[in-house]
Amino acid sequence: MIQRGLISGAGDVLGELSGPRRVCIVTDKNVEELYAEKLASALRAAGFDTCSFVLSPGEESKNMQGLSSLLEFLAEMGFGRVDAVAALGGGTVCDMAGFAAASYLGGIDLFVFPTTVALSMSCATQGEWRLNLASGRGMAGAVRQPRAVLCDADSFSTLPMEQYCAGLADAVRCGLACDRAMFEMLEVGSYDIEEIVARVLAHRSNALEDA
Numbered sequence: 001m002i003q004r005g006l007i008s009g010a011g012d013v014l015g016e017l018s019g020p021r022r023v024c025i026v027t028d029k030n031v032e033e034l035y036a037e038k039l040a041s042a043l044r045a046a047g048f049d050t051c052s053f054v055l056s057p058g059e060e061s062k063n064m065q066g067l068s069s070l071l072e073f074l075a076e077m078g079f080g081r082v083d084a085v086a087a088l089g090g091g092t093v094c095d096m097a098g099f100a101a102a103s104y105l106g107g108i109d110l111f112v113f114p115t116t117v118a119l120s121m122s123c124a125t126q127g128e129w130r131l132n133l134a135s136g137r138g139m140a141g142a143v144r145q146p147r148a149v150l151c152d153a154d155s156f157s158t159l160p161m162e163q164y165c166a167g168l169a170d171a172v173r174c175g176l177a178c179d180r181a182m183f184e185m186l187e188v189g190s191y192d193i194e195e196i197v198a199r200v201l202a203h204r205s206n207a208l209e210d211a
Helices: 012-016 028-043 063-075 091-106 154-160 161-166 169-178 182-186 193-210
Strands: 022-028 049-055 084-089 109-114 128-133 136-143
Touching: 012 028, 022 063, 022 128, 022 161, 028 049, 028 154, 049 063, 049 084, 049 091, 063 091, 063 128, 084 091, 091 109, 091 128, 091 136, 154 193, 161 169, 169 182, 169 193, 182 193
Parallel strands: 022 049, 022 084, 084 109
Antiparallel strands: 128 136
C-alpha cells in the first residue's frame, strides 16, 4: 500500500489487519527523530502497546551482534507469538527487523514502513532479509514475508536529494525494460512518485508470478 499520510494513519490500517497487540518499532536514530513518535502515537491511539529499538544509522549496524541485542530486547519486553515488529526506515533497519521477525519464537508478524524510495520499490516483493558477517556482506539470510507494507510517500520529502535520485534508478531500469510510458515520465521529470513506486511494484509482482 502506498499513499501519503500512512504513518499517521497506521493505527487504523493495522487495526483492520489485527486486534490490539504489542508492536516493537525498529528504526535508526535519523528516522527516529522524524517519524518514530508519529508512528507510535498512531498505534497507541488505536489500542496498540508500543516500544522502540533504535539502531545506529548505517550498514555497520546490520550484523549478528545487533540482531542478538534486538532479540534479547524482544524477550526482555515479554513479546509473544501474537505480537509484532514494525520496521520504520531504510534497508538496514528493514533487514534487521525482518531478520528478527523471522527468528524470534520461530516467526512473528512483520509490518514494514519503508522511508526510502529504493526500499519502497523492493521490499513488498522481497521478504528476504540479510545481515553481514565478518566474512562478508549479506552472508546471513532469513525469509519472512511482511504482513503488510505501508509506504508513506510523505517520508520521501526528508531524504537527501542524492538518496532520492539514487532510489529512482530502479524505476529507470524498469522503465527501459518494460514500461516506456513510465520511462518517459521520468525522463521529462513529470511524474507522481506514488504512481512510479506502484508501477515498479506491479512489474516486479508480475515478474515473480511468471518466474
